[in-house]
Amino acid sequence: MVPTKSTSTTPKRSLAPHAGADSRAARARAERMGVVPIGGGCYDVVTETDTVYTVDLPGSRCTCPDHRYRHTRCKHLRRVAIEVNEGEVPPPGKSETGCETCGKRVYATEHEPGPAYCEQCTLDVGDFVVDRERETLLVVARTTDKRADEVRVPGTDHTVAAHPTNRAYDGRDVVVEVMYPLRADVDPEEITGTQLERYSFPRARLEQRGRPHVER
Ligand SMILES: [Zn+2]
Ligand SMILES: [Zn+2]
Numbered sequence: 511m512v513p514t515k516s517t518s519t520t521p522k523r524s525l526a527p528h529a530g531a532d533s534r535a536a537r538a539r540a541e542r543m544g545v546v547p548i549g550g551g552c553y554d555v556v557t558e559t560d561t562v563y564t565v566d567l568p569g570s571r572c573t574c575p576d577h578r579y580r581h582t583r584c585k586h587l588r589r590v591a592i593e594v595n596e597g598e599v600p601p602p603g604k605s606e607t608g609c610e611t612c613g614k615r616v617y618a619t620e621h622e623p624g625p626a627y628c629e630q631c632t633l634d635v636g637d638f639v640v641d642r643e644r645e646t647l648l649v650v651a652r653t654t655d656k657r658a659d660e661v662r663v664p665g666t667d668h669t670v671a672a673h674p675t676n677r678a679y680d681g682r683d684v685v686v687e688v689m690y691p692l693r694a695d696v697d698p699e700e701i702t703g704t705q706l707e708r709y710s711f712p713r714a715r716l717e718q719r720g721r722p723h724v725e726r
Pocket of ligand 1: 576
């Protein structure tokens, strides 16, 4: 038998020597690439052939030849931008860590060690919490971004972190201000200053007990 020769009439598509932006965008999304954040707004991109290029996202630079010699917005730069936008990797200035309470993946400020909390575990004003040391119910008056080792306990010369009952907690934890809940039927005339006093605790000392409004 005579081998049949391919008589395909499909025109051979030429491999465009100057791939346009559209094709780069498509390859940036479709190609198998691994993006590894290395800090300082830089990301290593591992290509299908195991070549590693480094993308500097804020500087819009890449170490690949396509970018260095042709000054294009290469597929590596595009891919990093896509993964940042989609939340697959932390944006510049952030690094990945686990939520202190539930372990869920969160992006914390880079070079700022200390416990981080996911959205769900970040306390809001009005949240009910239990003080783990005294097992009393409290209500959140304010969540701060100040560290327990920076905030002074009013009327003392020591910080929240150095307070005797707080020493077991991480001094880099954020400070949360709490109050004792008031009964709804309390006569406003009879509320005393002591009842309205706020206490500063490291976040980890408080156990979330739910929100007064309906959870979504
Ligand atoms: Zn590149
Ligand atoms: Zn959490």
